[in-house]
Amino acid sequence: MSATLAADEEFERRRLAGEQVLFLATGEIGLPVLPELREHLIAAAGRNAYGPVAGSAELRLAAAGYWSRRGLPTDPADVVCGPGTKPLLFALMLAVGGDVVVPVPTWVSYAAQAQLAGLRSIPVRTRPGEGGVPDPTELRAAVLTARKAGGNPRGVVVTLPDNPTGTIAKPETVRELADVARELDLVIISDEIYCDLAYAPVVSPAIYAPERTVVTTGLTKNLAVGGWRLGVARLPTAELRTKLIGIASQVWSSTAAPVQAAAAYALAEPPEVIRRVAASRRLHERVVRAVADVFAGVGAELDPVQATCYLYPDFEPHRGQLGVTGSDELTQLLSTRYGVAMLPGTAFGEPQHSLRIRAATSRLYGETDAERSAALLAPDPLTLPWIKASIDRLTEVLTQLLKESNVHRHLRS
Amino acid sequence: MSATLAADEEFERRRLAGEQVLFLATGEIGLPVLPELREHLIAAAGRNAYGPVAGSAELRLAAAGYWSRRGLPTDPADVVCGPGTKPLLFALMLAVGGDVVVPVPTWVSYAAQAQLAGLRSIPVRTRPGEGGVPDPTELRAAVLTARKAGGNPRGVVVTLPDNPTGTIAKPETVRELADVARELDLVIISDEIYCDLAYAPVVSPAIYAPERTVVTTGLTKNLAVGGWRLGVARLPTAELRTKLIGIASQVWSSTAAPVQAAAAYALAEPPEVIRRVAASRRLHERVVRAVADVFAGVGAELDPVQATCYLYPDFEPHRGQLGVTGSDELTQLLSTRYGVAMLPGTAFGEPQHSLRIRAATSRLYGETDAERSAALLAPDPLTLPWIKASIDRLTEVLTQLLKESNVHRHLRS
Missing domain, CATH: 3.90.1150.10 (Aspartate Aminotransferase, domain 1)
Structure with missing residues (x-):
């Protein structure tokens, strides 16, 4: 557990x-729920239809705006919603479908999720003071070694900002990671659930490797509604998005509709x-x-x-x-x-x-x-x-x- | 998809x-949401904590009562909640962890879920007019054949009442299935999401094989709130329950807390x-x-x-x-x-x-x-x-x- x-x-x-x-x-x-956020959940209490697997149009539009305001221009069609970032990360591992590199130290669930998905996780240490991003030099070596040994590493997970260390990898390190990922054709899964709780600048690998970086976030940390269970993912390619939606349709169908409505309000970021x-x-x-x-x-x-x-x-x-x-x-x-x-x-x-x-x-x-x-x-x-x-x-x-x-x-x- | x-x-x-x-x-x-049910969601809109992975104490108590009133005495500790029966069924396949027999015809997702879980699904025809329960004689033959061929069938899924046929397997057939499952040591996963929409008696395999039958249901069909995403499972053993909770903790954490509160109200079945x-x-x-x-x-x-x-x-x-x-x-x-x-x-x-x-x-x-x-x-x-x-x-x-x-x-x- x-x-x-x-x-x-x-x-x-x-x-x-x-x-x-x-x-x-x-x-x-x-922390308590922001009253206006609670009101939006209440106003949507009558919504009982499944709606689209990827999330409602209004939610995807709001999430696209949220990322676009953070330097990541996003088409609403590239957004997929899930009942938390946890199921999204799990489904992304299934969608990428190969062994996955995880940072050490690392959030408690990445390796466990990989195991449940029948995949191997490959631990790679982070650089001192830069938690969440596997040292790119070591990443390269670990992936090449794994491939020589017949393994199939296809993804790398990063946490930006990082849990458990409370640090942020430097932009140079993120750029190096992006370069290595491109060289080795790895999908980067960037867990950015803490992106609004940073006291120093954060640069997403989606800036350096937009063609291969998935970004995930949600309302759990910035708005304290972990118990509402909603996350969003920003997909880099139609192929990966289609795979993710297919898996989501078989594993969870859709995300609680009243919560989606409240999240659409929150991700639009009114004052x-x-x-x-x-x-x-x-x-x-x-x-x-x-x-x-x-x-x-x-x-x-x-x-x-x-x-x-x-x-x-x-x-x-x-x-x-x-x-x-x-x-x-x-x-x-x-x-x-x-x-x-x-x-x-x-x-x-x-x-x-x-x-x-x-x-x-x-x-x-x-x-x-x-x-x-x-x-x-x-x-x-x-x-x-x-x-x-x-x-x-x-x-x-x-x-x-x-x-x-x-x-x-x-x-x- | x-x-x-x-x-x-x-x-x-x-x-x-x-x-x-x-x-x-x-x-x-x-159909619209029952107004009192909507009011219970609204009253719980401030609940933002994760709560227990298995679901809140009040929800598990209500679900235990729901099943107990239907001839299946249930301890609240044996109830596990999830964001829909779909994720519960998927996690159960992972928890049972072997190939799984599915009825033919069959709901669209069982075989797809088994495949995502890295398991083989073994299709077995149902008897005429008795959809949802693989013909027990054919089930026995299929499992023995699969085992001889080196396969590892460990579970069988049944749908009672059935989707897609709108029929209900006869009690004798359910009993035969239970006997075969016991003989071959199979876990029975009984999807009873339609149990409140039956126009003839339904007998759960949990009556005949209580030691090996998991029952799942939810509010999607009886109360028309599929878009709220909540399901409950009734586990036959502490071992399987512990495994399921472990998987749930890594795949979805918990179920939307306001929805759990509303479901606790509904499963208590007030007039x-x-x-x-x-x-x-x-x-x-x-x-x-x-x-x-x-x-x-x-x-x-x-x-x-x-x-x-x-x-x-x-x-x-x-x-x-x-x-x-x-x-x-x-x-x-x-x-x-x-x-x-x-x-x-x-x-x-x-x-x-x-x-x-x-x-x-x-x-x-x-x-x-x-x-x-x-x-x-x-x-x-x-x-x-x-x-x-x-x-x-x-x-x-x-x-x-x-x-x-x-x-x-x-x-x-």
Whole structure:
């Protein structure tokens, strides 16, 4: 089962059991629905027809405008909608139909999806500080090696901005990747679900390799409606689009019609949507940077925050002191001893011995819609008592963790 | 692409182009949303969290009650929700993970889904007048043959009541199927999406083989909300349920949360839902029987209508007269010459030369919500001018088809 969704469910069980858990395990965005967005869902509640597999004409038009405003001119005919980017990514793997290169570290589901599709995933490390894009030089070598060995790599997945590292690959790296993809005839699947939560410029590979890049995004991260399940893909060729629509028609038929109507409104980006996305971005940035400071303050190594609500600290400098063998044990310790939930690097493709863990800060904004709305509006969200309390608690836990582990080590020795 | 969804889209294009098309190609239910059901979607519009992969606790409880009231005692823990029964059926094929026997004739997507999942589908004919359940004797032979040849059949799909034939397999046949499945250790996947649109008793294989039968259903047919995309599965074992949830977590995460809330209301079956489903069933039965009479009246062969809004007439008695080689040509002729859309038997796994075609009557209830509501309320919907006009037009077309084709044959000879 997906590590993030499993963590969500465990958290909910512990919360219902009355436990106090500081939940930093998953990136579900803990913010309320924008009222105007909710109203558009409500207005479309009577829509009960399947509609086109690729999505309604109004939705595809809105998505085309959304991308066109971001430097990617798009024809509505090139847009395909699905019940989340997750099913779109899965169907794209089936459509591309060969082995697929995935970055390391990597989002929890790419490799699992490839396996379900009966395909091999080929892990390729990213460059330091540039998560989400397999190092183009290593990509080239890995694909050539796989082909020599009789494999059939046909695609490469990139995450821009990146989950789990919260970084953004440099434009030069993206361009190199595009060149290698062209040279080796690979389809690039660019997962850009976090494109509106970037604190530095993002350049899509669709700029450099428009003829072979699929871009996916949705409303899950920018507008906090992950539970509504809607994603959109921008297809580079009629051939791939036709394949994707064929697969979609057999796997999910269409996307919930009332949600499509609301998404068409959102992707057209009226002023209140732009304002809400900007407010969310400010909130995420302020909180994620404060939490990054906490990790840095106790001596964990981490790359500068450039996007998303994710941090990917490395406790390698504390290995001797911690007395754990890897990230699984480290997150287990944090969870059971301190009630702090984070995910181990192993969930993102790291080796067992690595001490990288992933922290997500998007659930720190409050327990109620009132608290969460206040967080969105606050000039400085860090002064809100519930957010301050979480950050203080994390500081206390990490400080204590390093101290106590140290003691344990001494007792054992 | 799915034959039914392709037909839907073609119809919509022709309708927008101003063409008059008598649309009998697909089983989308042309009825408005029950107002109370719409209100429950509206009330849940603020729900934006993913929630559990398997579905919310209230939804699973309601689904368990729904099945328990139908003679299948169900624990809410055994229910898994998905964005339609289509993705559930696909994920179930992956979860069962072996070749799968499908009935012939068969719904358009089972074999296509098996192929996408990298599995082989093994077609087995149904008994006359008992669509949806592969003849148990032939099933046994086909599975043994496949195993001898090194294949790995592990599941069998049944459709109860059946699409495309509008019939229901007899309880004795279902019991025989259950026995064969037990003997050969096959999982039975029982697609019961039409279980509330039956005009004769339906017995689920889950009665005879509860230890190995998965049942799926949803709100698409009984409450006409196909475009909302929600299905539920009832799993027989913890092992299969865990596998299904794991696959669901990687392919679609969860089902639109507002839709889940509305479905929880509907599956609890308050009086107004029961009344609406009963009214729909009455309407479907009246209209589908009238259309069956039209086909019978021109001499097509068809089995007595027992369920659904489907008919599966065979024009074999008119083969000489029609001058077509098979159902593809026959439906093409009906579409281009007369603007009547139906699907060829080939879409349901029939051989090319067969003259079976499938007619669906669920779009005859009107063009507007007002007409459709009137159809639901009418003591005799056949007297409504728009329904009468469609049935009269079909009578005229079929009569003319047989007459004209006859003339053409004479001209050619």
